Amino acid sequence: MGALTIWTLDWVPIGPRGFVRDLRLRWACEEAGFPYTLRTVAFEGRETNHLAQQPFGQVPFLTDGELQIFESGACVLHLARKSERLMPRDALGEAHTLQWAIAALNSVEMVSVPWWFLKITGAEPNNLTGWLESRLDHMEKVLTDREWLAAERFTVADLLMVDVLRVPDVRAFGDRPATEAYINRATNRPAFEKAHADQMAHYDAADERER
Numbered sequence: 001m002g003a004l005t006i007w008t009l010d011w012v013p014i015g016p017r018g019f020v021r022d023l024r025l026r027w028a029c030e031e032a033g034f035p036y037t038l039r040t041v042a043f044e045g046r047e048t049n050h051l052a053q054q055p056f057g058q059v060p061f062l063t064d065g066e067l068q069i070f071e072s073g074a075c076v077l078h079l080a081r082k083s084e085r086l087m088p089r090d091a092l093g094e095a096h097t098l099q100w101a102i103a104a105l106n107s108v109e110m111v112s113v114p115w116w117f118l119k120i121t122g123a124e125p126n127n128l129t130g131w132l133e134s135r136l137d138h139m140e141k142v143l144t145d146r147e148w149l150a151a152e153r154f155t156v157a158d159l160l161m162v163d164v165l166r167v168p169d170v171r172a173f174g175d176r177p178a179t180e181a182y183i184n185r186a187t188n189r190p191a192f193e194k195a196h197a198d199q200m201a202h203y204d205a206a207d208e209r210e211r
């Protein structure tokens with residue numbers, strides 16, 4: 001394996017701290033025991049200053065030696081290919097992990113992010129509410145009788161699903177005890193706690209530099 005570098009923004013406002021998607025990569029590295037270096041692109045001018053690395057002007061992206069890759073989902077799946085801790089090696093376990101990883105991004109996050117955006121911009125009514133409610137209700141049923149989504153243990157699918165579900169407005173939308181317990185189970189893992197603390201410390205240090 002080459003040297004891993006996680007790329008994120010040099011600074012963000014208070015609101016998104018703890019939720020910038022570099023956390024997914026940090027968390028995956030912590031779970032797998034992979035050391036990494038953190039590097040940054042500038043928040044100012046982010047729309048155009050790193051399009052060669054991330055064609056939408058966003059973060060995160062990852063370098064692994066000579067390889068460079070963007071999209072948080074692709075980055076954590078890349079890491080999962082290197083560690084059985086993130087993805088089982090048997091065909092069934094791997095297929096189920098991939099299935100739920102894609103479901104997190106393409107069936108839940110694809111509704112939750114636009115819903116959240118309409119919510120914070122004050123759209124009344126929020127026409128995505130019913131759609132999100134249906135997705136979350138289905139997840140609640142799934143999580144009622146299982147601890148983890150695939151292979152009966154924590155995988156990268158849980159990492160992605162939990163990162164989607166733990167967004168405060170999404171988490172506060174309705175009462176879903178199995179989902180809440182699932183989020184707590186995952187975010188109480190030492191690897192998440194370390195990744196989260198490191199992201200917060202990174203942005204605290206950025207504030208210090210401004211002073």
Ligand SMILES: N[C@@H](CCC(=O)N[C@@H](CS)C(=O)NCC(=O)O)C(=O)O
Pocket residue numbers: 019020021022046047057058059060070071072073
């Ligand atoms: N689908 C992308 C979404 C990336 C994304 O939304 N990144 C946010 C930070 S979490 C960002 O760069 N926002 C700044 C912007 O869009 O200008 C991924 O998962 O990597």
